[in-house]
Amino acid sequence: MKTLSFLLAGVGGQGTILASDVLAAVGLHAGHDVKKSEVHGMAQRGGSVTTYVRWADTVYSPLIGPGEADYVLAFEKLEVLRYVEMIRPGGVVLVNDYVISPLSVTSGTDTYPTDQQILTILAAASDQVHFVPAMALAESLGNPRVNNVVLLGALSHFLGDVPVEAWLQALRERVPSRLVELNERAFLLGRSQFGGNDPGKTP
Amino acid sequence: MKRFLSGNEAVAWGAWESGIVVAAAYPGTPSTEILETLAPMPDVYAEWSPNEKVAMDVAIGAAYAGSRAMAVMKHVGLNVAADSFFYAAMTGLEAGLVVVNADDPFMHSSQNEQDNRRYCKFARVPCLEPTDSQEAHDLVGAALNISEQFDTPVMLRLTTRLSHSSSVVELEGVRPPPRAERPTYRIDTAKYVMVPGNARRRHPVAEQRIARLAEFAETFSFNQLKMRDTSLGIVCSGVAYQYAREVFPDASVLKLGMTYPIPARMVRQFARQVGRLIVIEELDPFLEEEIRLLGIPVEGKSIFPICGELDQSVVRDNAIKAGLLPASALMPTPHPDKIPLPPRPPILCPGCPHRGVLHVANKLGLVVNGDIGCYTLAFLPPLGAVHTCGCMGASIGVAHGVAKAGISQRNVAVLGDSTFFHTGLPALLNVAYNRSNTITLILDNRTTAMTGHQQNPGTGRTLQNAETAPIGLEPLVRALGIGLVHTVDSYDLKGVEAALKNCLDANEPTVIIARRECALMPEVRKQWVPLRVNAEKCNGCGLCFRVGCPAVVKSDEIDPKTGRAKARIDSQLCTGCEVCAQVCARKAILFRAQLNEEGGER
Numbered sequence: 001m002k003t004l005s006f007l008l009a010g011v012g013g014q015g016t017i018l019a020s021d022v023l024a025a026v027g028l029h030a031g032h033d034v035k036k037s038e039v040h041g042m043a044q045r046g047g048s049v050t051t052y053v054r055w056a057d058t059v060y061s062p063l064i065g066p067g068e069a070d071y072v073l074a075f076e077k078l079e080v081l082r083y084v085e086m087i088r089p090g091g092v093v094l095v096n097d098y099v100i101s102p103l104s105v106t107s108g109t110d111t112y113p114t115d116q117q118i119l120t121i122l123a124a125a126s127d128q129v130h131f132v133p134a135m136a137l138a139e140s141l142g143n144p145r146v147n148n149v150v151l152l153g154a155l156s157h158f159l160g161d162v163p164v165e166a167w168l169q170a171l172r173e174r175v176p177s178r179l180v181e182l183n184e185r186a187f188l189l190g191r192s193q194f195g196g197n198d199p200g201k202t203p
Numbered sequence: 204m205k206r207f208l209s210g211n212e213a214v215a216w217g218a219w220e221s222g223i224v225v226a227a228a229y230p231g232t233p234s235t236e237i238l239e240t241l242a243p244m245p246d247v248y249a250e251w252s253p254n255e256k257v258a259m260d261v262a263i264g265a266a267y268a269g270s271r272a273m274a275v276m277k278h279v280g281l282n283v284a285a286d287s288f289f290y291a292a293m294t295g296l297e298a299g300l301v302v303v304n305a306d307d308p309f310m311h312s313s314q315n316e317q318d319n320r321r322y323c324k325f326a327r328v329p330c331l332e333p334t335d336s337q338e339a340h341d342l343v344g345a346a347l348n349i350s351e352q353f354d355t356p357v358m359l360r361l362t363t364r365l366s367h368s369s370s371v372v373e374l375e376g377v378r379p380p381p382r383a384e385r386p387t388y389r390i391d392t393a394k395y396v397m398v399p400g401n402a403r404r405r406h407p408v409a410e411q412r413i414a415r416l417a418e419f420a421e422t423f424s425f426n427q428l429k430m431r432d433t434s435l436g437i438v439c440s441g442v443a444y445q446y447a448r449e450v451f452p453d454a455s456v457l458k459l460g461m462t463y464p465i466p467a468r469m470v471r472q473f474a475r476q477v478g479r480l481i482v483i484e485e486l487d488p489f490l491e492e493e494i495r496l497l498g499i500p501v502e503g504k505s506i507f508p509i510c511g512e513l514d515q516s517v518v519r520d521n522a523i524k525a526g527l528l529p530a531s532a533l534m535p536t537p538h539p540d541k542i543p544l545p546p547r548p549p550i551l552c553p554g555c556p557h558r559g560v561l562h563v564a565n566k567l568g569l570v571v572n573g574d575i576g577c578y579t580l581a582f583l584p585p586l587g588a589v590h591t592c593g594c595m596g597a598s599i600g601v602a603h604g605v606a607k608a609g610i611s612q613r614n615v616a617v618l619g620d621s622t623f624f625h626t627g628l629p630a631l632l633n634v635a636y637n638r639s640n641t642i643t644l645i646l647d648n649r650t651t652a653m654t655g656h657q658q659n660p661g662t663g664r665t666l667q668n669a670e671t672a673p674i675g676l677e678p679l680v681r682a683l684g685i686g687l688v689h690t691v692d693s694y695d696l697k698g699v700e701a702a703l704k705n706c707l708d709a710n711e712p713t714v715i716i717a718r719r720e721c722a723l724m725p726e727v728r729k730q731w732v733p734l735r736v737n738a739e740k741c742n743g744c745g746l747c748f749r750v751g752c753p754a755v756v757k758s759d760e761i762d763p764k765t766g767r768a769k770a771r772i773d774s775q776l777c778t779g780c781e782v783c784a785q786v787c788a789r790k791a792i793l794f795r796a797q798l799n800e801e802g803g804e805r
Contacts, residue, residue, distance in 0.1 A: 011547065024369065028207060035335075036207075037368040039311050046753050047549035060449040062368035062442070065516030067534035081544055085536050102545040106756045107585055107748050108768075110545035117542055124539035144775075 001032070003056035005064045006155075007086055010075030011100045012047045015148035018174060019073065020051035022152060025170035027055040030162050037062035046103075048079060073155055075134075075148055076100050077118055087125040092158050095122070096151050098135040130154070130194070137189050146179075146186035153190025164191070208372045210365040213336040214275075214303055215240035216372070217343030219247060221299075222379040223273050225265035226250075227258035229625065230654035231277030232312035233366040234305035238275055239657075242666045246381060251657055251666045254595070254625040255280035259287040259302070263356075266296035267395065269386040271347055275303040278319050279594060283626065285322065288356065292326040293405045294395050295354035299347030302328075305361040308485045309512035312363075314575070314594060316510070318487035323358050323463040327409045329416050330358045330463040331425070334444040336370045338425065342460065345425065353412055353419070360462070362485060364442040364512065417464035425460020428473055435527065436477025438470065438490055438501070443483045446518045450528070465493045474499045481506060481527070485513050551580050553754040554722030554731070554778030556693035557646050561588035562750050562782070563699045564615060564644070567707075572605065574598035574618035574627075577653045578646055585751045589617065596626025599634060599643055606639040613707055615642045620676065621651035621659040628683070634712045635684030642706045643685075643714045646693065647676055648721040656724065680714045687711060693719035696785045722778045732779035732795050736770050740791035743767030747783040747792060755783050 006023055010016035020036055027034040032055040039050060052064045066085045072093045074080030080095050087093060095118075104110040122129040132154045138147035149171065156167050168184055175183045208216065214237050218226060226249040228238045242249040252258035255276040262274035276284060281304050288302065304322075307313040323330035331346050333339040339361065346357040393401050420426060435454040439447045440462045447456060457473045459465060474480050474494075482491040482503035491503035506525040507513065522528045551558050561581040564571055565588035573579050573589035574597060582589040591601055602616035618627050623645050634641045651657040658664045663673035680688055687709050689702035699717060706713040720727050736758075743762040747755050747770050758771035770792070772783075784792040 012549075024207060028371070033371070034207065035368055035370045037364060039363075039367065046547070046552060048547045059370070060445040061515045062364060062370070062445065063514040065514055065519070065534065067536035068516075078544065079547075081542075084539050087537055089535055089537060101756060102547045103550055103751065103753055104545045106753065107751075108757065109584075110543070112545065113542055121539040121542070125537035 001055075001057055003054060003059065004070050005068050005088075006053040006071045006073065007064055007069040007083055008051045008053070008073045008075070009079040009083055010049050010148070011079065012049050014049070014075045015145065016049045016051055016075055019075075019148045019152050020053050021174055022167070022170045023053045023155075025173065026162060026166050027053065029166045029170065030055070033057060033059045035059040035062040048082065050083070071155060071158065073151055075151060077115075078102070078113060081113065081118060081121055084121055084125050089126065090128060091126050092155075093122055093126050093129040094151060094154050095129065095131050096134040096147060097131045098147065132190065132193055134190060137193075138186060141182060141186055141189065143182055146183055149183050149186040150190035153187035154193050156187070156191050157194045204374050204376050206372050206374055207369055208336045208340070209236065209367055209369045210333065210336050210339040210361055211236040211367070212240045212369075213340035213372050214343055214359065214361070215244070216374055217340040218273050218301075219244045220375045220378055221344040221347050222271050223247060223347070224270035225262060226273040226275065227252045227261040228275035229253070229255045229258055229280060230651050230657040231255075231280050231305075232654055233307060233363040234275050234277045234280075234303065234361070235654045235657065236366070237303060238666060246378065249666055251651075251659065253660055255284040256287055259284035259291070262300055262302075263287060263291045263296065266298045266300040268388055269297045271299045273301050273303060273343075276305070277313065278304060278306040278317050279313060279315065281319055281322055283595065288322065288328070289326050290397055291356045292328050292409060293397055293402060295408075296350065296356065297389055299350035300356045301343060301346040301350060301359050302356055303359045303361065305363065305366050306486065307363050309363070314592070316486060318489055319358070320360060320462055320489045321487065323360075327413045328356050328358055328463075329353070329413075329461060330360050331460055332360050332440040332462050333365060333460070334441060334458065335365075336368070336372045338460065339365060340372050340374070342425065345460075349416075349419070353416055355409075355412055355416075360441070362441055368442070413464055417467065420461045420464055420466035421468050423461050423466070426466050426469060427458045427460070428456075428469060429458070430455045430476060433476055434478040436473055436480045437483055438473070438480070438494065439483045440490065441485065443485055443513055446513055446515045447483045449515045450519045450522060459490065462490060463493070465490065467497050470494055470497060470499065474501070479527070483507060483513070483518060548583060549580055550583065550753060551577060551586075551751065552722060553752055553776040554780040556648050556717070556719035556722065556780070557581060558586070558750060558752060559696050559780070559782040559785070560644065560646060560693050560699050560717045561586055561617070562786070563696055563703060564588050564617070567700070567703055568612060569703070570605070570610065570612050570614035572598045572602040572614055572616050574616075574622050575653075576619040576622050576646075578617060578619060581751075583751075585749045595622055596630060599627055599630035599641065602641045602643070603630070603634050603637070603639045606641045613640075613642065615644050615703075617644045617646065619652070620645060620647040620649065620661045621657075623676070624660045624674070631680060631685065631714070632683045639712060640710050641712060642703070643680075643712075645676060645680075645714065645716045647716050647718040648693075649718070650721050650724060652721045652723070656721065676716050680716075685712050685714045687713040688716070689714070690716045690718060693717040694780055694782060696782065722780065727778075730779075731777075732798070733774035733777035734772050734779050734781065734784060734795065735774070735793055735798065736772055737791050737793060738769055740789050741769040742789060742791075743769045744788065746786050746788060750783055750786055752783060754778075
């Protein structure tokens with residue numbers, strides 16, 4: 001198979017690492033060689049967090065270079081813009097429609113980009129850009145923290161030949177038992193956002 | 204059994220399966236998870252030592268006593284432990300000793316990027332480098348075997364990418380059975396007492412040993428030569444091997460699992476068979492220089508950068524520039540119009556107990572000689588309250604030097620509890636002994652926070668979660684000779700200010716211990732209560748924004764008189780530390796006790 005590269009970008013505390021762990025487990029379950037790479041930030045929360053996951057017959061580099069990200073999962077709207085050059089032309093970009101203001105914006109030094117600016121920049125990189133109301137959907141389930149799993153569910157739609165059970169199993173193995181049902185619902189809700197019955201095929 | 208493991212986790216498994224009895228470390232990114240993974244495994248003793256030098260001595264002692272041992276540290280930790288590393292290379296050991304060293308190219312979490320393979324050549328110690336998690340696991344056992352066969356410490360050199368990348372590892376899942384009896388300590392003073400007379404006899408032993416190791420390297424199974432297309436030959440090690448394979452799938456590759464000493468005959472044979480010989484390695488031209496010393500023409504850092512981290516795109520782009528690849532190999536990449544993006548640097552967390560203390564120091568106009576820890580992040584605006592940061596424990600010595608040189612302001616040494624135990628102790632002793640009026644501010648958040656909440660001598664728990672006597676900072680600093688010692692609650696801004704002013708009035712060595720648990724500790728999280736702003740009282744003066752808490756944000760409501768945005772508190776982020784409430788001059792931010800009494804918008 002062709003190497004599939006996933007880039008996950010978010011803000012510390014958003015569950016980016018958990019999502020990348022699930023993605024790695026799903027790749028292994030599907031029989032691929034998998035590598036995952038993450039940079040542990042200096043402070044615990046509030047900084048940018050990026051992880052890479054790659055699936056292939058043999059994965060060499062654990063990193064992703066410019067133009068190599070087949071799938072970008074952005075847990076926060078601004079974070080995706082830091083990695084625009086990483087997107088493979090035509091790659092799938094899923095953006096959580098959610099803002100976490102950086103301190104410099106809060107303090108009035110910087111301004112947060114407008115939705116129009118974000119869309120314009122992303123449109124220049126790919127025609128497969130989708131905003132997902134993952135936070136709103138997670139809140140509708142009563143727990144905003146599962147917005148990462150909603151977004152993961154949305155991603156699963158674009159990897160149609162991976163059975164849904166592989167995702168759910170990987171998820172179950174990584175969340176506390178009392179939260180399994182909530183996470184499953186969050187995942188399936190995200191997965192249904194693009195018309196659950198007509199999944200895309202892995203390129 | 205197959206497991207998906209990070210390089211660090213794989214090293215821990217390799218250590219356990221190789222029968223390591225004692226492991227010691229000081230936490231340091233990117234190496235911390237190695238001991239955290241090993242500690243819960245059965246039949247292993249693992250500890251957080253106060254610093255890397257102590258950890259190294261502990262591991263050496265265990266190996267002197269005939270047990271396999273491991274010392275773990277990040278690259279700069281080996282600077283602290285270098286003295287011990289060097290004597291161990293002279294004495295050798297009675298059982299295997301592996302020094303796991305994690306370099307940090309690109310300085311993801313470090314003050315410099317140094318290539319510690321240089322230490323191996325410096326000390327005559329062999330160096331092993333894995334290319335993935337499987338090799339990280341396997342090379343621990345190989346390192347211990349080499350250590351015992353050649354009577355030498357062995358370095359296992361990781362890098363951030365190796366430590367924090369995960370791949371599939373085939374594990375044995377078993378550990379050799381423990382010895383039935385305790386070994387008798389073998390006394391050999393000629394070998395282990397490094398007085399000049401003995402040391403003079405040991406130095407030639409170390410030189411002969413490294414020559415024998417160079418011979419061993421020729422057949423070491425992790426040095427692997429793979430001939431493909433012979434127009435290009437690549438020598439590489441570590442994660443750079445992965446980039447080489449990805450960018451040059453058809454090139455011949457000599458992968459070195461042992462990078463010091465290098466196998467000279469193997470390199471010569473490889474060089475003869477290929478057209479153009481290059482080295483792809485991160486940081487220093489270490490292999491390149493070793494190969495050049497053999498008289499073999501080779502290229503490396505003339506093509507690939509010495510600074511920062513490599514990845515496939517860095518390798519590819521520079522290879523194209525050097526004519527190793529056609530321009531058509533360039534990856535198509537998007538080039539959208541760039542707009543300036545607000546940065547999102549690591550910042551002090553909401554509720555961080557350091558914030559208020561450093562806010563007060565800033566307010567009093569103090570020069571702060573900082574140290575390594577979360578509090579360093581207070582150098583950023585709007586706090587701007589830390590003015591130097593060099594290495595672990597540097598704050599107090601630097602502040603003492605500043606005080607002795609004399610400046611128009613007063614300066615304060617600021618460091619955390621774990622950093623104080625690490626290397627602050629002797630520096631504070633110096634302040635007391637040589638009498639400067641240095642104010643030392645110990646930010647005691649009851650944990651080693653920056654690396655992710657490790658135990659330290661002050662916490663009352665060990666790495667393996669055994670109960671132990673917590674070392675009290677107050678009696679400790681008094682015993683070091685400090686007469687004026689204040690203890691304050693880090694959240695009590697008036698108390699902090701009063702203590703600082705009292706120390707400023709005193710022309711003698713002083714210590715302030717500002718104590719409050721890290722807001723992210725699990726038991727503290729349970730007590731979080733988000734505050735809120737009474738919008739009727741807030742006039743948008745902005746005092747609270749200057750504290751630099753991510754939970755205090757500008758609301759959409761503009762005060763009609765001042766024309767400025769009023770403050771709002773993000774209830775998802777706020778912990779209820781009340782620092783902003785204390786700063787607010789109009790009492791518009793409600794304290795915890797007021798939340799049920801007064802109104803205010805959520």
